[in-house]
Amino acid sequence: MRSLLKYIPWICLCSLLIFYGCLPQRQTKPMDKQSTVDPPTMETKRIDSIKQAYFIHIVKWDGESLSLISRWYLGNFEDWKLLARHNSELNPSNIHVGDRVWVPKYQMITSKPMTKSFLESYNKKKHKPIIKKTNESEKKPIELYGPKEHEEENEEYSHDQ
DSSP, X not given: OHHHHXXXXXXXXXXXXXXXXXXXXXXXXXXXXXXXXXXXXXHHHHHHHHHHHEEXXXXXXXXXXXXXXXXXXXXXXXXXXXXXXXXXXXXXXXXXXXXXXXXXXXXXXXOSOOOHHHHHHHHHHHTOOXXXXXXXXXXXXXXXXXXXXXXXXXXXXXXOO
8 A cells, every 4th residue: 555655646747747738739820921020019018108108308408407398398397396207217407418308298288399499598597697786886995804014114123233
């Protein structure tokens, strides 16, 4: 009896292999010459769905910011927060030429690329120097701190006596 118990796992394994061999095999269609293109993978399906939901803006010039991009595509400066949520890999205060900004299509008012003149019009307003006009009467001489010169002349002392 004990010698028969040794062979039970082997018997079960052989019966499973025989049962698996008797199962009908899946029939595959022969490949015709026109269907040589691979079926879409999960990655390509994901990219296609992203392209349908987002417009990709590529930063072309220095001075672009999420607020300017949101003003151009979404119509409002304050929507930069929406762009920041959809672009978590970007630092909103540090955007470089070549960065990609994903703009949600459902919020867009235009799909035309941002123009250089639009960017320059806002950057000129931002960096315009403020010049204060002062009256001549308001100008006061600047008082310096530190050692002051004495009015009396230094006397030379001789060591000859």
